[in-house]
Amino acid sequence: MGGPRFEPVRTVRAYERIVEQIEEAVETGTLTPGHRLPSERDLMAQFSVSRSTVREALRVLQARGLVRSRPGDPNGAEVLPFTPAALHKSMTTLARVDQLSLGELVGFRMTLDAAANLLAARLRTEAQLAEMDAAISAMRAAAGTGYDAFSAADVAFHDAVARASGNKLIQICTDVVRSIVLNLIAEKIAAAPDQDGLMRQSIRHHEEVLAAVRAGDGPLAARLSRQTMYDYYVTYVPAPERAALRALLD
Structure with missing residues (x-):
């Protein structure tokens, strides 16, 4: 039979949604270099996720060079300036x-x-x-x-x-x-x-x-x-x- 062919739906993990939203905030200028993200606790509340999910998102963002997160820092992760x-x-x-x-x-x-x-x-x-x-x-x-x-x-x-x-x-x-x-x-x-x-x-x-x-x-x-x-x-x-x-x- 004719008709459209669909691809299987990919399950999106919660941390990926966090990464996408923070990346979008940086790209639109809502977050600029030097700004701090909310604390882990505040991110957990805003996104309604666990601490481990927040930390996974921060690890991804840091690997991409978007933020710097220091262990034990009471403040939120810092948004970094763009580099190559x-x-x-x-x-x-x-x-x-x-x-x-x-x-x-x-x-x-x-x-x-x-x-x-x-x-x-x-x-x-x-x-x-x-x-x-x-x-x-x-x-x-x-x-x-x-x-x-x-x-x-x-x-x-x-x-x-x-x-x-x-x-x-x-x-x-x-x-x-x-x-x-x-x-x-x-x-x-x-x-x-x-x-x-x-x-x-x-x-x-x-x-x-x-x-x-x-x-x-x-x-x-x-x-x-x-x-x-x-x-x-x-x-x-x-x-x-x-x-x-x-x-x-x-």
Whole structure:
């Protein structure tokens, strides 16, 4: 017979309803960073649940980075300001359980960096250009001393570009995705031959990007960024995933 098909109804646990209501209060601004939730006893009364249910909800909220609850604190849990920590944890978990492949992460980073460069070329200030220039100078100084110092200077350059984009979400996602990608291939990068040659090539690429940003040429800055990311990461990405990265190139 025809007609609609229904899915089985999922039993929702009481603590999940508490989590949903508190999350909604944070999202709507009813609860803001620094505010305190009611005490455990008051939450028990308001939600008509047991102490164990309230504590389970608080554990979930704390794991998500929304509140901080201290054992023995007579006050209620404190609402925390937003940080990228929860996003980082979620994306890292997805990558580890193979729901996000390295190719997808690299492709997302290519897209993010290109957008940041495009915006930075049009919106950057002289002070921000000076920050990018200083980061490249630090890369040159670190090139002969070791990968860690060089990598830190490289990160400083990309952070300066992301800030110049004026888009906080680009800044947050860039930082999160970069960290996950580098953690996934850290051992391979450390074992790569001709580290000095790779560092010199990277400096040249960053100088080209900075020149485009300084000249206000957004499309060129974005194109250079995508190509540089592709060249750097493609050999680490499994062959079947490389076509999706090539599709991002002009």
